[in-house]
Amino acid sequence: MSNSKKFSRRDVLAASGAIIATSLVPRISLAADKVTEDDATAVALGYLHDASKVDTAKWAKRAGxxxxxxFCKNCALYVDQxxxxxxxxxxxxxxxxxxxxxxxxxxK
Ligand code: SF4
Known part of the structure; x- marks a missing residue:
């Protein structure tokens, strides 16, 4: 008897579903992650959650x-959630x- 006959069609479908669900979890949680202000890219770009706290002497683009x-909400790279x-x-x-x-x- 071959090993393939030990698994029912239901078993195979259940296993496939579990694999697909498991592979989606990291992507979903990554998409929901909030950037922290101490993130290396955030520090390099001067990102702050509150734009009013930006040091405009250091980041002249936001001066005047x-x-x-x-603000992020009117930036072309922002997709509102x-x-x-x-x-x-x-x-x-x-x-x-x-x-x-x-x-x-x-x-924008
Ligand atoms: S949405 Fe625009 S301003 Fe805000 S972090 Fe992204 S690139 Fe910077």
Whole structure:
């Protein structure tokens, strides 16, 4: 008797479903991860959750009237998630605060 006859069709389908579900979990949790301000990319780009706290002496792009209107929520790289946070392609789809900012800001 071959080994293939020991597994029912239901067993194979259940195992396939478990493998697919397991492979999706890391992607879902990564997509929902919020960027932390001490993340290496965040530090390099001056990302902060609250754009009003950006040191404009260090990050001149956000200085002045034009700079004061720069937020993640009006950046071309921001995809709103509807809860005050949005996915940012600079951070591989991880979430940034809509009121945040980084030096990669681009007008929508
Ligand atoms: S690239 Fe845009 S959306 Fe992403 S962190 Fe910087 S300002 Fe925010």
């Amino acid at each position: 009237d034009a700079g004061a209107n720069q 509807g809860d005050g946070w949005g996915a940012c392609s600079i951070f591989q789809g991880r979430l940034v605060n809509g009121n945040g900012w980084c030096n990669a800001w681009i007008s």
